[in-house]
Amino acid sequence: MNSVKKNAAIIGYGGMGGWHERYFTEKNSDCVNLLGIWDIKESRREAAREKGIYVYSSLDDVLSDERVDFIVIATPNDVHKDIAVAAMKAGKHVVSEKPVTLCSEDLEEMIAASNKYGKVFTTHQNRRWDVDYMMFRDLYRSGKLGMTFTVESRIHGSRGIPGDWRGEKAHGGGMILDWGVHLIDQMLGIVYDKKVKSIYCRCDYITNAEVDDGFKLELYFEDGITAHIEVGTNNFLSMPRFYMTGSSGAAMIGDWREDCRVVLCTEWSEENVVPVVTAAGLTKTMAPRNSKTTKEETISRPESDVHDFYRNFTAAIDGREEQLITHDQLRRCMRIMEAAFESDRLGRPVDFEDIDAPRKN
Ligand code: NAD
Numbered sequence: 001m002n003s004v005k006k007n008a009a010i011i012g013y014g015g016m017g018g019w020h021e022r023y024f025t026e027k028n029s030d031c032v033n034l035l036g037i038w039d040i041k042e043s044r045r046e047a048a049r050e051k052g053i054y055v056y057s058s059l060d061d062v063l064s065d066e067r068v069d070f071i072v073i074a075t076p077n078d079v080h081k082d083i084a085v086a087a088m089k090a091g092k093h094v095v096s097e098k099p100v101t102l103c104s105e106d107l108e109e110m111i112a113a114s115n116k117y118g119k120v121f122t123t124h125q126n127r128r129w130d131v132d133y134m135m136f137r138d139l140y141r142s143g144k145l146g147m148t149f150t151v152e153s154r155i156h157g158s159r160g161i162p163g164d165w166r167g168e169k170a171h172g173g174g175m176i177l178d179w180g181v182h183l184i185d186q187m188l189g190i191v192y193d194k195k196v197k198s199i200y201c202r203c204d205y206i207t208n209a210e211v212d213d214g215f216k217l218e219l220y221f222e223d224g225i226t227a228h229i230e231v232g233t234n235n236f237l238s239m240p241r242f243y244m245t246g247s248s249g250a251a252m253i254g255d256w257r258e259d260c261r262v263v264l265c266t267e268w269s270e271e272n273v274v275p276v277v278t279a280a281g282l283t284k285t286m287a288p289r290n291s292k293t294t295k296e297e298t299i300s301r302p303e304s305d306v307h308d309f310y311r312n313f314t315a316a317i318d319g320r321e322e323q324l325i326t327h328d329q330l331r332r333c334m335r336i337m338e339a340a341f342e343s344d345r346l347g348r349p350v351d352f353e354d355i356d357a358p359r360k361n
Contacts, residue, residue, distance in 0.1 A: 005033040006093075006314045009062045011083055012075035013039040013048050016097055020072050021053065023307060031307075031314040038062050059083065063090035069317065070120070073097055076165045077172030081106040084121065088113040093120040093317050099181040099337070100330050102172045107334050111327045120316050122325045127182040128189060128361065129306040132253045135260040135299050136242050140190045144262065145246025151190055152228040152243040153183050156235035160207035167208045174211030176203070176337055179231045185333050187219060187227045188359060194221040195354035201340035206234045217340050220349070251299075260299040267293040324361050332356040 008024060010017045017037065024034040036054030038061070039045055045055045056062045062071065063086065070093035073083050081101040084094045094114075100123040101107050114121035127133060140148060165171035166178055198220045203212035214234065219227040230239075242253040242260075249264040270293050275282035315321035336352070343350045 005029070005031055006069040006317060007035050007067050008032050008070055008072055009035050009056065009065070009068045010037040010072045010074060011039075011059060011062065012073060012097075013037040013044045014074065017044075017072070017074035020074060021048075021051075023310070025051075025053070027307070029307065029310065031311050035065065035068055036062070059086070063087055063092060068092055070094060070313075072124075077102060077177060078170060081110055084110050085113045088117045088119040088121060091117065091119070093313075094122075095313060096121070096123050098123050098125055098185075099172065099177045100334065102177070104331065104334050104338060107330060111331075114327070120313065120323060121327075122313060122316075122323050123330055124309065125182070125185050125325045126306050126309055127186060128324070129304045129308060130186070130256075131301040131304050132241055132256055132258075132260075133186045133189070134302050134304060135253065136244065136251070137186075137190050137192075138302075139244065139251055139260065139262070139299065141192070144249065144264070145244060145251060146248035148191070148225055148244060148246045150226050150228065150243070150245045151187065152230075152240075153187055154228075154230040154232075154239050154241060155179055155183065156230075156232045156238035158234060158236045160233050161211070161213040167211060167213075169210050174203075175214050175231045175233065176201075176212055176217075176340055180215065180217065180229065180337060180340070181333060183229045183231065184217075184219075184336050185329070187229055188329070188332065188336075188356075189361065191219075191221050191225055191227055192359040194223055194225055195356075196220070196336065196352045197222055197354070198349050198351050199336065199339045199343055200349040201343040203344045204232070204234070212344070215340070215344070218349075219336070259301055262297045262299060263294050264297065265289075265293060266295055269293075328356050329359065 010020055024032045036056050037048045038056040048055050071087050073080050073096045077099055080096045084096050087094050161167050166173040196219050201217040204214035207213050214232040217229040240252050240254050244251045251262045253260045273284045273287050275284045276287040312321055312324045316323040339350050339352050
């Protein structure tokens with residue numbers, strides 16, 4: 001544990017800036033001390049003052065404060081890069097909200113600044129601490145389902161894309177950059193040991209013509225594993241959050257709040273299968289199994305503390321830990337999002353040259 005907390009300033013005090021602030025202040029962070037915030041909107045600066053939080057007079061004012069060890073960038077996506085590069089040049093370490101930025105070219109500029117100025121730079125991929133993800137990550141790695149064939153990850157809402165900058169292309173709106181970046185990052189943590197060979201993506205434009213308000217993305221991994229990632233904002237019934245099939249079983253998590261159900265096959269062949277009645281007749285092929293040839297287990301939700309993100313980041317500043325969310329992982333995720341946009345534009349799958357090493361976390 002850190003003996004000396006790192007001093008932070010938050011740039012952009014909107015929804016997510018407020019989330020970081022609450023973790024640093026109300027939840028009594030054990031590794032971060034908040035010095036203040038900066039936001040271009042007076043109403044947001046006033047909201048901070050009302051909570052007794054110090055408000056800087058500009059970004060330059062933050063960057064010239066020698067006490068600030070790092071900044072958290074919680075602005076819309078299109079300005080992450082310029083703020084991050086300016087901050088590292090000024091000697092500050094940087095946490096950028098996700099998506100780290102809008103394209104690989106910008107990301108390379110950010111990584112170059114991190115290397116040039118010797119500053120820790122990472123992205124807040126906080127959904128690595130989601131317990132539903134953690135259960136699926138650990139299940140895949142346990143090999144319990146035998147040879148994995150498919151992993152499916154879905155988020156379904158029914159309120160369209162938010163009516164703010166998320167609906168505007170210029171600000172980096174759209175669901176691939178918003179939710180997609182989390183779900184892709186998680187999927188690469190689940191199928192951690194395989195390379196992506198090709199990608200197919202179809203975007204939805206149901207409530208917004210400018211940016212995608214949902215998408216269906218297939219990642220075709222080596223060894224025949226298919227990952228399906230889906231975000232919908234027009235789904236009045238939700239499909240399960242996670243689903244996985246393997247040679248000896250299947251697993252499912254219905255929604256965020258549920259445990260993980262695992263059904264394992266104990267005996268392949270079954271005698272006296274009772275057929276199921278369908279409109280067109282009986283079927284044994286699709287008849288459900290019973291407890292004679294399967295057994296069901298439940299994986300309970302594990303403990304998780306999302307503030308471990310900051311414990312790792314501040315330890316990385318001190319050189320005590322490797323940063324968990326690495327530059328190579330950010331590059332891989334960004335290249336997959338770019339390939340998804342390209343596939344949607346072309347209306348066909350695209351090959352993917354996967355240069356990233358297997359992932360540990
Ligand atoms: P928001 O619109 O609620 O807040 C953004 C704030 O940034 C606004 O107050 C705005 O005035 C301010 N701002 C804009 N340009 C600025 C600039 N140049 N300098 C200083 N302030 C500026 O948006 P949000 O929902 O808080 O999203 C902010 C970021 O956080 C986005 O990158 C988003 O993708 C990310 N986010 C991450 C998560 C997560 O779970 N990790 C969740 C929500 C949002």
